[in-house]
Amino acid sequence: MLAEHFDEVVVLERDELPPDAEHRRGVPQSKHPHFLLNSGRRAIGEIFPGFEEALIADGGMHLMPSMDAAYCENDGWAPRKSGSMTMVYSSRVLIERVLRDKVRELPAIEIREGVTVTGLRSTGGGTTNGRVEGVEYRTADGDEGYLAADLVVDALGRGSSVIDWLGAAGWSVPPEKTLDAKVTYVSRWYDLPPAGRRPESWWWKHLVITPTQDTGDHPEEHEFLSNFFPIEGDRAIVCMGSWGIQMPRKTDAFEAALTRVRATAFGEAARACTPTSEVHLTRSTGNKWRRFDLVDVPPTGLVCVGDSICAFNPFYAQGMSSAARSALILGEMLRGRDAVDPAFFREFLDRQKKSLDVPWMLAMARDQAYDFATGSEVAAPWRRRLAARFSWPIFNAINATSREDAYVEETFAQVFNLDKSLKEMLTDPRFWFGLARYKVRQLTGRTVVPGGFDARHDPPGTDFTGYRGPGRASSSGARRGDDRVGA
Structure with missing residues (x-):
């Protein structure tokens, strides 16, 4: 996005970048699954036209989760049927390699590898005329250098030292919102059997x-x-x-x-x-939001994106999409402007905050339910009890209702993909009407699509798309499932 508006964009990359889809030191999380949410797919597709097609050409898979994935929910395997959501499945390392290829096609961009940023240079720190003017760095050979810039973008991730450098230069340290629900996960890679x-x-x-x-x-x-x-x-x-x-x-x-x-x-x-x-294994999973938008005098000349400003519990697959959405905001704001002045950065922070509110609220809704969670956003005991008591039942109700109510299914898919906020869903009368109507159908035995297939058996492959009940299948031809699998 910057290459459209600046004569030169220099990327200072700590790692030596691999030529192919390989793990590297600076991205330890690449060893775990990565979901690219639909909002992120669209954002990256707008930044790099042809990205998704290139990803699929190199082995990524365009799938419909409701048809191509088997979900074991509270009461057993969910029924298989068509849905509104699709996803592109691939490894994180392949996503990065395709993005690197796209970046290298842009003549305005220079990538310097093996370079570690060691500090910021600025003037007037903390004053209305204060400005970040460039970065100090060290090469792999140990040589020290300085790069002046009209705009500095911090994409250093969770471990970014930018707030420490700003504080040392006189700026106010932004307040942080934090919540660590003690999530830990482990992954291992496997080759599938031959087809x-x-x-x-x-x-x-x-x-x-x-x-x-x-x-x-x-x-x-x-x-x-x-x-x-x-x-x-x-x-x-x-x-x-x-x-x-x-x-x-x-x-x-x-x-x-x-x-x-x-x-x-x-x-x-x-x-x-x-x-x-x-x-x-990964334990670095806490939610952390550095609220630069709350600083009275934010630094001119600096933008933070991705985990360097807002890191999420990776379980919710929001990181790449949130970063891409920030890049789109930055690009939109640069169009038609001749200068990046203090008003520009204040507006960017306000718009970025609105974008980050959507995934942040979603992450808080689940992680605040745990008594062992720590951080500034730990909920009051009564709120934790409510979250623990109702979050799963509501989730179960949404999943069950989605089998027979397209509006509820599409609304929840939009929230999951960051296209709609959790608040919008929870204040939508039609959404709640759908849940209530399905509950009445459950209580009166009038639901149609079965669910809760025994988790001790294989997930049933029956396609319930268009299913109208026993003996009343639609023209799509719902098939009978494995007789070993009972509802």
Whole structure:
């Protein structure tokens, strides 16, 4: 976006960038599954026309989760049917490689690799005339340098030291909103069996097992959120995560835990594949928002994007999409302007804040339910009790209603993909009417699409799109499922 408006854009990259889709030190999270939400897909597609097509050409998969993924919910496997949401599945490293290829096509951009930013240079820190003027850096050979710039963009991630450098130069340190729900997750990479040797029950590409809501005695693995996540090259990332539970770090413990996940198909699928990596663990999952928009005199000449300003619990897959949305805002504001003055940065922060409000509210809605969560945004005890009591029942009701109410399904998909805020959904009378109407149908035995298929068996492949009940299937031809799987 900057290359459209500046004569030269210099990217200072700490890593030596790999030529292909490979892991690198600066992105340890690349070893875990990454969802690119629809809002992020559109934003990146606007920034880089042809991005999605290039991703798919290199092995990414365009899938419809409601048809191509099997979801084990509270009461068992959800029914398979068409939905409004699609996704492109791939690894994080492939997404990055495709983006790097697109960046290198732009003549105004220079990428300097093996360069570590060590500080900012500025004048008038903390005053109305204060301005960030450039960055200090160190090369891989140890040489020190300085790069002057009309605009500095901080994309250093969660560990960015920019606020420390600003504080040392006289600016007020922005207040931080934080909430750490003690999420930990572990992942291992696998090769799928050759296509001709996969079990007949593998109609699905993606398996999702949500945490149990059973309050009785059960293995702790029933509390895991588990993903068998497909990526390019006939591979999958098997990931298990939890709130507040120690996760298995060693290979033997990881493989044993797979067999205790509450849906037996999950462990069976992993055992049918060939592991190709060690177990990768991540604990850096707290939500943190550096509120530059609340600073009386924000620094002119500096913009923060991605995790450097707002980092989310990665479970909610909001990071890449939020960063891309910030880039779009920046590009829109630069069009038709000759200078980036203090008013420009104040407006950018205000617009960015409105964009970040959407994913932040969604992350808070779930993570505030845990008594062991820490941070500035820990909810009052009564709010935690309400969140713990009602968040899962509401989620269950939305999923069940979505089987038969297209409006509720589309609305929830828009919220999940950051196209609509949680507040908009919760204040939508039609949305609540849909939930209430479905509940009445449940109580009177008038629901149509079945659900809750036994998690001890394979997920049923029956397509319930257009299903009208036993003996009343629509012309789309709902098929009968596996007789071993009962509702």
